[in-house]
Amino acid sequence: MLNAIIPLLLDSLASAALIFFAAVGLTLVFSVLRVLNVAHGSLYSIGGYVAASACLFIASRQMNPYLSFVALLFSAVFVAAIFGPVVERSLVRWTYGKSEAVQILITFGLFLMLEDLQRMIFGVQSYYEDTPMRLLGTTNLSGVVYLNYQIVLIVMAVAVVVGLRFLIRHTRTGRLMTAVVADREMAQAVGIDTNRIFMLAFSLGVFLAALGGALATPTSGIAPGLGADTMVLAFAVAAIGGLGQIEGAAVASLIVGLARVLAIYVAPELDAVAPYAAMLVVLLIRPYGLFGSTSVRRV
Amino acid sequence: MRTILAAAGILVIAALPLVAPWLQFVLTLAVAKGFAALGVAVLLRAGLISIGHAMFFAASAYGVTFLARLGVNDFAVLLAVSVLAAAAVGAIVGSFLVRYRAIFFAMLNLAVSMVFYALCAKLYGVTGGTDGMPVPIPTIFGISLGEAAFKQVLFYVSLMLIVIVGAAVHRYLDSPLGHALSAVHTNEIRLEYLGIPVWAVLLIAYVISAALAGLGGAIAGFAIGRVVPDFAFWTASGHLVLVAVLGGIGGVPGAFIGAFFLELLHSAAVTVTDAWNLVVGAALIIVIMFLPRGFYGFFEREKASAL
Amino acid sequence: MKPAILETKDIHVAFNGVKAADGVNLRVGEGEFLAVIGPNGSGKTTLLNICTGYIKPQSGRVCLEGKDITRLGPRAIARRGVARAFQIPQLFSDQRVIDNMMLALAAKDGLWSAIRPLETEARHQEATRLLELVGLADDAKRISRTLPEGHRKLLDIAVAMALKPRLLLLDEPTSGVSVLERFPLMEALMAALRQARITALFVEHDMEVVARYANRVLVWNAGQIMAEGRPDDVFSDARVLERVVGVA
Structure with missing residues (x-):
């Protein structure tokens, strides 16, 4: 009995961790900037491509294979540093205060451009680079074999939740972000440099997306179309949790991860349907997501 | 004046394949996307953005193949029934979704369409999975045609439908219901206080927009000869919104101007570069930033500034 | 009483x-x-x-x-x-003044036509009559967003009156x-x-x-x-x- 449940649970948690990485940046950016970034999935896949390329480079130069762990992290930093400030300043900033339709379309335009850029730079072949996963090996627990990398993913996801909480509650930048989220105009009025906060928050969102892509590469590889697939998945998770709710995204990831793994065990053909079906059910009952809230228009 | 322009435009498009026969397929596809984009544009008038209308596009194309499998083989019947099917799906989905606004409306449309997409891709026995299903060549009023002849008929029928359906949609937008639809965008409170049921106004618009997307999907299915789940993928929905916005949501011609422009540009661009999405993405951003009313806005600008 | x-x-x-x-x-x-x-x-x-x-x-x-x-x-x-005029005018601000009026009139008598145009002779006359009453007849063709605040207020009242x-x-x-x-x-x-x-x-x-x-x-x-x-x-x-x- 336990032998059947524990692998299922571990699979669910690892799956949830990867889903969480895809969604958390999206929801963070939405909470601070009030912009739904449709290009978020592309930044995720770019993170994956850069990480895979870096790991392949390390392998080809016969460098210490443990450097690939560093490479995973630095790929995310690299992508965030390149795309975060530039995209926020040039495109996203222009959409502040504009209608959702405009925001969705501008970032959809960005999504289209990034998809082609990836194809031009990284080609159309799939990348499989699982050095980091192989290095960590497996654990044999009462006859069932676990990938240690899965445990690392789960630990990393928990670390991100805790880290973000700490950042938001206990650092100056985080408190400024909270102030901007609570009342943007008031924050501006008391002299908070909201533009700087927006740029930081957006770059942090890009970093989390790219980190997700980088961490996912060793387990699932990367292929064209990943950005588009990740985008809707991230969307679904963020919506289930309530757009802008980081803890909500964590809970939603667990739900979706569990739903997916259950689907794989029970009815494999429904695996891809599970996240969207979950999203549909949750949104029809609670349109603002599990943890979301809304304000009512007054006459 | 504008009627003359529109008539001239249609005549030019009708004549193009006589000069360059390979354009016929491209133009038929443009008409198909134009109808679907018009459907999206109808909802955009109420300020509602749907990233899920490719579902109706696909549903209708699948409807054609299902009907064909049941033995229906008449072009007009296939077209009419599949459009009605899309409208029926629209009525069911719409009755749930018209309560929502802004990003939630966009997201729920996305969610529904992705469930549809995933089901189409996974239910191999019913939909043929990711391979999709072939769309047969139907008979037209009992006459069976060869493929080339049918595609030609399809093209000219679609052009005719632009005129007929376009005029009907134009009248709808100018009717009390159409004005009420635009009013949803600016002031729902006043609408309620006028005693106008906003949900009914939106549901009618939603069904019309689903039917338009369905009409486009059926035409596309016939033109391509195959329907695949990718018809319903969210990026396809995004493209429909893109076409509607590029063309300008000001009126009926906008969606078709956008579709013809994009498809023609596409066939020109593929000979030069394969970075088509890069071009379209950049064009979309530029149009939104600098031409908020789309290409159609060019024609309307004079009228707007005279006010 | x-x-x-x-x-x-x-x-x-x-x-x-x-x-x-x-x-x-x-x-x-x-x-x-x-x-x-x-x-x-x-x-x-x-x-x-x-x-x-x-x-x-x-x-x-x-x-x-x-x-x-x-x-x-x-x-x-x-x-x-029961009709209501608001403290802050609630208008269809992207539409013309006369269209605001005619939509209110249509709400009363014929919203459910998707085929006939909003603007009919009868509606146009009635709308113009009410606009004259509040002194907005000259602004009929303007987009209501562009009206000065006081006139928006008058239009809001006229719209409420249109519901009879x-x-x-x-x-x-x-x-x-x-x-x-x-x-x-x-x-x-x-x-x-x-x-x-x-x-x-x-x-x-x-x-x-x-x-x-x-x-x-x-x-x-x-x-x-x-x-x-x-x-x-x-x-x-x-x-x-x-x-x-x-x-x-």
């Missing part, structure tokens, strides 16, 4: 513990022109929100011509013949309207109301307007009716003078 068109019975509403209506019994008689006055923040707009179903009272009942409408929403109440209501609720009809236009507007409005036999309840700040046009005044304070009666009686009440009319 004339039959009541609108009655509230022991209405209670509180927002976060602040009482906006605390046991209110209000009665609007057929053909009356009832003014509601009171200090800012005393809940006058809340009263209109309750009467039109925008806010549901926590207890008590609202009756329209004897029928309970407490649980109905703004749309259903509007269809029963039995009861018209006006939220500060003369605020934002220039002093010069204030009395001509009220004269025209009164004439139109009388002619169409429309009963009206209006929230107002301008005591001169109240004194001249209301046949009954209701003084609202802290969620309760503090005094009511004929304008001269109410304005001679010392408590009212102190609370509402103030030093003026």
